[in-house]
Amino acid sequence: MANITLTLPDGAKREYPAGITGAEVAADISKSLGKAALACEINGKFSDLSIPIEQDSDFRLFTIKDEEQALELIRHDAAHIMARAVQEIWPDVKVTIGPVIKNGWYYDFDRAEPFTPEDLTLIEKKMREIINKREPVRTEVWDRNRAIQFYKDNNEPYKVELIEAIPGDEDLRMYWHGNWQDLCRGPHLAHTGQVPADAFKLMSVAGAYWRGDSNNAMLQRIYGVAFRNKQDLKAHLHMLEEAEKRDHRKLGKTMDLFHIQEEAPGMVFWHPNGWTVYRVLQDYMRRRQIADGYLEINTPEVVDRKLWEASGHWDKYRENMFITEIDEEHANEKRVNALKPMNCPCHVQVYNQGLKSYRDLPLRLAEFGSCHRYESSGSMHGLMRVRGFTQDDAHIFCTEDQIAGETKKFIELLSSVYKDLGFEDFEIKFSTRPEVRAGSDEVWDQAEAALENAIKALDLPYEIDPGEGAFYGPKLDFKLTDAIGREWQLGTLQADFVLPGRLEAEYIGEDGQKHTPVMLHRATLGSFERFLGVLIENYAGKFPLWLAPRQVVVASIVSDADGWVAEVVERLRAKGIRAEADTRNEKINYKVREHSMAKVPVILAIGMKEVEDKTVSMRRLGDKGSKVLGIDEVVAELVAEATPPDLRD
RNA sequence: GCUGCCGUAGCUCAGGGGUAGAGCACUCCCUUGGUAAGGGAGAGGCCGGGAGUUCAAAUCUCCCCGGCAGCACCA
Numbered sequence: 001m002a003n004i005t006l007t008l009p010d011g012a013k014r015e016y017p018a019g020i021t022g023a024e025v026a027a028d029i030s031k032s033l034g035k036a037a038l039a040c041e042i043n044g045k046f047s048d049l050s051i052p053i054e055q056d057s058d059f060r061l062f063t064i065k066d067e068e069q070a071l072e073l074i075r076h077d078a079a080h081i082m083a084r085a086v087q088e089i090w091p092d093v094k095v096t097i098g099p100v101i102k103n104g105w106y107y108d109f110d111r112a113e114p115f116t117p118e119d120l121t122l123i124e125k126k127m128r129e130i131i132n133k134r135e136p137v138r139t140e141v142w143d144r145n146r147a148i149q150f151y152k153d154n155n156e157p158y159k160v161e162l163i164e165a166i167p168g169d170e171d172l173r174m175y176w177h178g179n180w181q182d183l184c185r186g187p188h189l190a191h192t193g194q195v196p197a198d199a200f201k202l203m204s205v206a207g208a209y210w211r212g213d214s215n216n217a218m219l220q221r222i223y224g225v226a227f228r229n230k231q232d233l234k235a236h237l238h239m240l241e242e243a244e245k246r247d248h249r250k251l252g253k254t255m256d257l258f259h260i261q262e263e264a265p266g267m268v269f270w271h272p273n274g275w276t277v278y279r280v281l282q283d284y285m286r287r288r289q290i291a292d293g294y295l296e297i298n299t300p301e302v303v304d305r306k307l308w309e310a311s312g313h314w315d316k317y318r319e320n321m322f323i324t325e326i327d328e329e330h331a332n333e334k335r336v337n338a339l340k341p342m343n344c345p346c347h348v349q350v351y352n353q354g355l356k357s358y359r360d361l362p363l364r365l366a367e368f369g370s371c372h373r374y375e376s377s378g379s380m381h382g383l384m385r386v387r388g389f390t391q392d393d394a395h396i397f398c399t400e401d402q403i404a405g406e407t408k409k410f411i412e413l414l415s416s417v418y419k420d421l422g423f424e425d426f427e428i429k430f431s432t433r434p435e436v437r438a439g440s441d442e443v444w445d446q447a448e449a450a451l452e453n454a455i456k457a458l459d460l461p462y463e464i465d466p467g468e469g470a471f472y473g474p475k476l477d478f479k480l481t482d483a484i485g486r487e488w489q490l491g492t493l494q495a496d497f498v499l500p501g502r503l504e505a506e507y508i509g510e511d512g513q514k515h516t517p518v519m520l521h522r523a524t525l526g527s528f529e530r531f532l533g534v535l536i537e538n539y540a541g542k543f544p545l546w547l548a549p550r551q552v553v554v555a556s557i558v559s560d561a562d563g564w565v566a567e568v569v570e571r572l573r574a575k576g577i578r579a580e581a582d583t584r585n586e587k588i589n590y591k592v593r594e595h596s597m598a599k600v601p602v603i604l605a606i607g608m609k610e611v612e613d614k615t616v617s618m619r620r621l622g623d624k625g626s627k628v629l630g631i632d633e634v635v636a637e638l639v640a641e642a643t644p645p646d647l648r649d
Numbered sequence: 650g651c652u653g654c655c656g657u658a659g660c661u662c663a664g665g666g667g668u669a670g671a672g673c674a675c676u677c678c679c680u681u682g683g684u685a686a687g688g689g690a691g692a693g694g695c696c697g698g699g700a701g702u703u704c705a706a707a708u709c710u711c712c713c714c715g716g717c718a719g720c721a722c723c724a
């Protein structure tokens with residue numbers, strides 16, 4: 001038999017007979033490595049240790065220390081082991097697929113009865129048994145027909161469907177975890193015992209459509225998380241607890257920001273505190289937009305269906321619109337109106353008043369536009385997905401040549417705004433032409449190039465989402481990652497070559513002829529509701545002073561200090577600080593605790609000492625101690641800090 | 650919309666076929682106390698809505714509404 005040469009990552013070369021497996025190589029290098037090896041890489045291909053190596057190759061082994069590969073393997077094998085456990089407990093359950101996802105995996109099952117939380121415990125126990133058996137994982141390549149027949153014989157219709165959907169007649173790889181078999185691309189660990197028995201946990205069960213299609217049967221999906229060791233699992237579970245604490249719905253209650261109630265699902269009742277943050281944010285955005293050449297307008301919320309028919313929304317979007325009914329007795333004519341689901345058609349109406357010249361372009365019309373969309377019941381989520389919301393919307397009417405410049409200008413505005421609001425990094429997704437679309441390929445070429453060049457010119461990283469653009473044009477979506485790693489789509493910029501023509505927007509060009517402008521739909525925050533949700537979670541409710549709904553509480557320590565308390569509050573309020581007095585008959589400990597839990601950033605405590613010296617004892621949220629300062633000093637410091645970032649010197 | 654779970658006082662939750670409980674919050678009283686809960690008393694609920702089963706329903710069943718997790722959706 002011929003020999004082959006394996007080149008290790010450090011450059012060392014080793015010679016072995018062809019057909020040797022990764023496992024054998026590992027054992028040959030050292031006994032301990034033979035045990036520790038989880039999988040390998042052969043010429044850059046992630047592979048099982050059991051695969052024979054036939055040619056000279058670059059070769060690398062992975063152990064538990066290689067985090068990325070180890071986690072991938074552990075989670076993937078955990079998915080198989082879970083499926084095996086489920087079928088060992090309930091042999092009639094049909095298996096489908098079970099991929100690795102962030103932090104863990106899921107596996108979809110078809111079973112008539114729902115899995116209960118007790119079932120999850122049962123499955124976990126069975127999984128540990130399987131892990132402790134340390135049974136080998138082996139693999140074989142089967143031809144397609146054999147695999148199909150096998151699954152037919154075993155009454156696994158989903159697997160049959162999966163194989164039939166795989167194009168061509170490529171061979172299929174089968175894996176066995178002990179005696180339990182699954183179709184899988186691999187790679188896998190060498191034996192079940194390599195999954196750490198104390199570092200995984202089954203988290204939840206939920207419905208999921210077979211192949212992600214709502215026309216298909218609903219399966220039961222079990223989610224699990226897995227890590228390399230117990231500590232990492234613990235850390236992850238702890239992180240989830242922390243995330244729960246900063247849930248904006250929870251903080252919305254404890255900080256008395258807003259509520260939502262049955263009579264208006266998906267619509268927000270803003271309380272004084274929440275509305276203060278909302279207003280501060282809106283005022284800030286207004287200043288930023290005016291500074292950037294936007295003209296603010298305001299348009300109707302209830303508009304005749306005729307306009308929606310013209311814009312195309314009536315046709316394509318009607319079931320998501322709130323349609324208004326008018327009491328016929330009092331209406332002089334029967335009209336059907338709809339609450340606007342978006343502002344664009346209204347903005348075109350404003351544009352269409354008066355003849356426009358190319359000299360008017362780009363025309364940037366902005367509106368804090370209140371929109372309503374009848375979102376499906378299951379999709380609503382606190383402030384993040386609502387039925388009534390206000391966009392920081394604007395439409396830029398421009399020529400095709402101006403798209404690139406306007407895009408660049410917008411991204412600069414957006415970056416600066418996000419930074420002011422505490423987000424240093426954001427992701428850009430560039431969505432290109434979908435299959436079904438309006439407009440010629442030339443126009444799409446130009447529009448895509450314009451958007452892409454603008455991002456490139458700013459030297460920002462971005463990802464391409466092919467085919468995910470709107471039917472009327474390509475778009476850029478801006479996503480923020482909050483403090484706990486969740487992604488939210490907020491800002492957007494969409495080029496539109498369709499609506500202006502449909503609603504007969506035009507301008508007179510240099511050539512004296514009528515032209516149709518391009519329309520850029522853009523929003524920086526997206527909607528105030530969602531952005532505030534993200535903002536609350538990102539700051540965990542501890543807003544910087546300028547955004548905090550309640551900025552300063554001046555608390556008396558003894559009643560004899562009440563006079564000075566009132567005076568200090570007045571001094572701060574005179575400078576525009578949101579200050580309030582707390583002269584209740586309570587101990588200072590009690591007051592500090594209460595206002596700290598309400599996330600008031602600054603507490604000024606006042607006892608007789610402060611009264612005599614005309615000072616205050618300032619305590620910052622989160623700090624242990626306090627410091628005594630002169631009143632002028634404190635006012636100056638707080639005023640500077642409470643100034644919105646765009647107004648600072 | 651779909652699957653599963655949930656809905657009890659303002660909030661967080663316990664209870665569970667015989668007509669309701671705790672802590673915090675609230676009101677009043679005592680206490681004036683130096684930086685994350687001083688003490689006492691009181692008030693507060695058709696147990697999400699409707700129907701059914703039952704001598705009896707907050708509790709069991711069904712329907713509806715709303716919420717949560719996930720899926721689907723997000724022009």
